[in-house]
Amino acid sequence: MEAVVERENMKMAYRRVVANKGSSGVDGMRVEDLKSYLIANWSRIREELLEGRYQPQSVLRVEIPKPNGGMRQLGIPTVLDRLIQQAMNQVLQPVFDPDFSEFSFGFRPGRNAHQALLKAKSYVASGRTYVVDMDIEKFFDRVNHDILMSRVARKVKDKRVLGLIRRYLRAGVMDDGVVSARTEGTPQGGPLSPLLSNILLDELDKELERRGHSFCRYADDCNVYVRTQRSGERVLQSITRFLDKRLRLKVNVSKSAVGRPWERKFLGYSMTRQPIVGLTVAPDSIRRFRVRIRKLFRQGRGCSLMNLVKKLMPVLRGWVQYYRLADTKTSFQKLDMWLRRRLRWVLWRQWKRPRTRVRNLIRLGLSATDARGAAYNGRGPWFCSKMWQMNVAYPNRFFSGFGLVALHTQWQRLRNVS
Numbered sequence: 001m002e003a004v005v006e007r008e009n010m011k012m013a014y015r016r017v018v019a020n021k022g023s024s025g026v027d028g029m030r031v032e033d034l035k036s037y038l039i040a041n042w043s044r045i046r047e048e049l050l051e052g053r054y055q056p057q058s059v060l061r062v063e064i065p066k067p068n069g070g071m072r073q074l075g076i077p078t079v080l081d082r083l084i085q086q087a088m089n090q091v092l093q094p095v096f097d098p099d100f101s102e103f104s105f106g107f108r109p110g111r112n113a114h115q116a117l118l119k120a121k122s123y124v125a126s127g128r129t130y131v132v133d134m135d136i137e138k139f140f141d142r143v144n145h146d147i148l149m150s151r152v153a154r155k156v157k158d159k160r161v162l163g164l165i166r167r168y169l170r171a172g173v174m175d176d177g178v179v180s181a182r183t184e185g186t187p188q189g190g191p192l193s194p195l196l197s198n199i200l201l202d203e204l205d206k207e208l209e210r211r212g213h214s215f216c217r218y219a220d221d222c223n224v225y226v227r228t229q230r231s232g233e234r235v236l237q238s239i240t241r242f243l244d245k246r247l248r249l250k251v252n253v254s255k256s257a258v259g260r261p262w263e264r265k266f267l268g269y270s271m272t273r274q275p276i277v278g279l280t281v282a283p284d285s286i287r288r289f290r291v292r293i294r295k296l297f298r299q300g301r302g303c304s305l306m307n308l309v310k311k312l313m314p315v316l317r318g319w320v321q322y323y324r325l326a327d328t329k330t331s332f333q334k335l336d337m338w339l340r341r342r343l344r345w346v347l348w349r350q351w352k353r354p355r356t357r358v359r360n361l362i363r364l365g366l367s368a369t370d371a372r373g374a375a376y377n378g379r380g381p382w383f384c385s386k387m388w389q390m391n392v393a394y395p396n397r398f399f400s401g402f403g404l405v406a407l408h409t410q411w412q413r414l415r416n417v418s
Contacts, residue, residue: 001160003091004084005046013087014038016191017079025078026060026174034079049084052160056081058172059187073141075173075187085168085192088161093195095155100198101205106219107194113267116216117279117325120223123214124261125277128225130232133264134239135255139220140193141185144248145169148186148200168192194219200247207242216266223266232258269325278327286331289319290338297342308346309402312339320407324414332408339407344394345385364393 003009017031024030029037038045048054059075077085097108105116124131136142149166156162168190173182186193197219208215208224213235215224224239226232236251236258243249257264261271265282272278296311303311316339320332351357354375361371366389374389384390400406 001050001052001158001164004087004161005049009090010083010087013083013090016086017083020082022079022082023062023076024060025076025081026058027078027080029079031079034083037080038083045080045084049164050160052163054084054164054167056084056164056168056171058174059189061173061175062189072188074189076189077168077171077187081168081171082191084164085190088164089191089195092156092161092192096195096199096202100202101209101217103209103215104198104202104205104217106217106221107198113218113322114325116218117267117269120216120225120261120266121271121277121279123216123225124271124274128214128227129260129274130226130229130258131261131264131266132224132226132232132235132239132258133256133266134222134224134236135252136220136222136243137250137252139249140188140197142249143169143186143197143200144184147247148196151199151203152196165192165196169196203247204239204243207246208239218267221267223264225261226258229258268322272327279325280328281323281326281331285323286335289335293339293342297346305343305347306402308343309399309404313403313405316405316407317410320410320414324411326411329408329411332406332411336406336408339404340396340399341385343399343404344390345381347394348381348384348390361389361393366393 014034017034021031045054057078057080059077059081062074062076064072064074093109100108103119105111105113105119120131145166148169149162152165153162169186170182171187173187186196201217201220201222204222205215205217213224213226215222217223224232224235226235236256240251240256243251260273261277262273264270265284268282268285269279270282272280292315293312296315297308299311323331326332348357351360357375358368358371361374362368366374370389374384374387377384377387396406
């Protein structure tokens with residue numbers, strides 16, 4: 001605990017919490033208010049931590065939509081508790097991380113999803129063309145506190161730290177102003193939760209290593225790569241029993257399966273078939289991307305084209321940055337066509353009246369006959385956005401002039417750099 005409250009460690013934790021921003025917890029304190037609060041109260045808080053008397057506040061329940069439907073429940077700690085959890089994480093991570101499996105890639109310094117994907121690709125390329133895709137049912141809501149604390153206590157002997165971790169695990173959850181007790185689970189949203197999840201699931205990693213399996217785990221998303229359907233089914237059954245008996249965790253039967261890597265997805269990617277194994281953007285990821293872009297277009301109604309492109313570009317850059325490992329550009333090219341059609345759809349809607357559309361199309365170089373044929377066709381804006389007249393009036397280079405960089409162009413640049 002002395003290492004947790006040490007001045008430099010707390011300063012580092014403070015910088016991280018401020019940089020992450022985030023919403024207020026149950027006390028309503030904002031990140032901007034944390035500094036003044038610490039100036040007035042830190043000596044008392046430090047003393048409570050060192051004496052093992054500090055009591056965390058309840059977490060605020062927040063629901064966010066899951067990518068594949070449904071809602072994910074987050075527990076948002078107060079800003080002060082986020083600071084203390086971050087300081088604890090900075091001390092505990094170096095204690096546990098060196099002994100974690102080399103095939104665990106989530107929430108670890110120097111490791112990321114791309115490394116997990118490349119490892120998975122290498123397994124398939126070596127002939128392990130079946131994947132055991134395991135989904136742990138409501139993992140963060142079902143963590144058994146006693147089992148988790150027994151794993152933490154193997155390396156942490158300071159009872160003040162152990163007691164504080166348990167109090168964080170058992171802190172109540174506020175929902176609509178009512179606080180309810182929690183007897184299991186670790187709330188998603190706190191800086192300490194990712195490390196605690198890795199500590200618990202490291203036992204799964206060690207078991208898979210002991211059995212000689214080829215696997216990748218990113219947080220609670222674990223794939224095991226095998227050579228036959230039959231061996232995959234045996235692995236799924238035995239690991240399901242292991243998780244139930246040793247860690248009291250349930251495998252979601254409806255979402256877990258043994259299949260071909262090109263029929264399943266992992267971290268937003270899928271794979272291409274042999275003989276040349278490659279990574280590709282999973283269809284679900286493309287669908288979610290389109291939904292996100294549609295929402296952005298709705299928010300940008302009334303914006304100029306230049307402002308709309310400015311809103312689009314950070315989203316496009318971030319998306320391509322993550323999916324740059326894809327080995328084919330087809331997905332990017334199709335999305336580029338769809339994006340430009342969306343922009344033409346915006347322009348067509350902005351013109352509103354047929355005579356305005358005729359006038360603008362003529363101004364952009366079309367003949368009066370072609371302009372009238374487009375403006376008075378009686379079809380909806382989405383159909384009209386794909387007409388050859390709109391493609392002639394607004395060629396791809398027009399959008400490039402507003403700063404829209406094609407997805408496949410960004411992907412190619414990133415591939416060349418790497």
